[in-house]
Amino acid sequence: MLTVIQALPLIEALVSAGIGTAQQIAGAWHEKNLLDDATMNATLEAIAKNAEARAAQAATDAAGE
């Protein structure tokens, strides 16, 4: 039966591996979202263009002409 003190090196190694894995996962997540950032900006640009077209329609309606 291992005591906690005897197991410390093993715990240290496992925690270290755990941190490495977490960093890899976080890195991959960040990279994916950098790509998503471009997609988001394209979406936002499409929203802006639709809103501008709608504003122009509303301006025509408001002028009553």
Next chain:
Amino acid sequence: MKTRRFVLPILILVIGGALVSACAGHLSVKQNATAALRTVDTALSSAQDFERANIAALHLDTPAAANLIALCVPLRADGTPAPSPTKHQVIACLLQKAFTDEARAARALETYQPGQPVPTSLTDLQADVDTGFAAAKIVAPDRADFLATVQAVVDAVLRVVNQIAVAVAPAKVGA
């Protein structure tokens, strides 16, 4: 066996902590705000379509015209105030402001950085739609369908503002 009891919770804490930290980044705020703004765009466009198809055609009398014009003064193409504007023209005036600020908000979100305050374009949009709801109640107080359409816009804008305000709490308003 005892070792496993210690190691597993520690590993879960380390990996979980790193993932939570990563997911709390600004991109998730921007993603949520973008999705919410898309809902605003759909809701506001629906409100405009509904007004043009159903409310404008009613040609209601304008006993509250003065109150409405105080909310927004419709302009002719030459930039001068439209004479004796109808309710439809005032609502269109409000929609013009809301869509203009929505476009500004979309462009502000494109360059949004972590920790920045809520863009003023978004708070302007929020004021626009609140005024729009007040106007809708004057124009068509008995049209629950129209009021529900405008209320949906108000709720959608609030969700966008909250996406950022909560992330940078205490809520700040900036340029």
